[in-house]
Amino acid sequence: MNGQPKLGAWVRCERAAPSKGTWPQYVGRTGRVVQINDGEYGVRFTAETRTVTWFLADELVAVAKPEHAPNIGLRSERSCTAEATSARLPGVDAA
Numbered sequence: 521m522n523g524q525p526k527l528g529a530w531v532r533c534e535r536a537a538p539s540k541g542t543w544p545q546y547v548g549r550t551g552r553v554v555q556i557n558d559g560e561y562g563v564r565f566t567a568e569t570r571t572v573t574w575f576l577a578d579e580l581v582a583v584a585k586p587e588h589a590p591n592i593g594l595r596s597e598r599s600c601t602a603e604a605t606s607a608r609l610p611g612v613d614a615a
Contacts, residue, residue: 524577525553525556525561525577525580525582526553527553527554527555527556528552528553528554529552529553529582530550530551530552530582530583530584530585530586531550531551531552531553531561531563531580531581531582531583532548532549532550532580532581532583533546533547533548533549533551533563533575533579533580533581534547534548534579534580534581535547535579536578546573546575549565550565550583550586551563551564551565551573552564553580554572555572557574559576559577560574560575560576561574561575561576561577561580562574563575563580
């Protein structure tokens with residue numbers, strides 16, 4: 521991907537190398553970046569699940585928002601992160 525995906529960006533999964541293992545199920549799928557962690561990008565493909573699949577920037581291609589895009593929000597992901605942080609750090613309230 522030219523540059524790095526930003527939080528909330530719509531992306532398509534692509535890979536230059538031959539796909540092995542579980543990769544073939546993701547090739548060509550479009551999703552939304554919902555988390556970023558140390559150069560890895562968490563992508564969610566459906567609004568129905570909270571499953572996040574992790575990719576490197578060079579495995580993602582920016583795309584325009586799909587016409588029939590699922591409502592994959594970022595708010596729930598942020599609140600989950602805040603809850604997880606407060607659970608680990610005593611005295612920190614979840615936002």
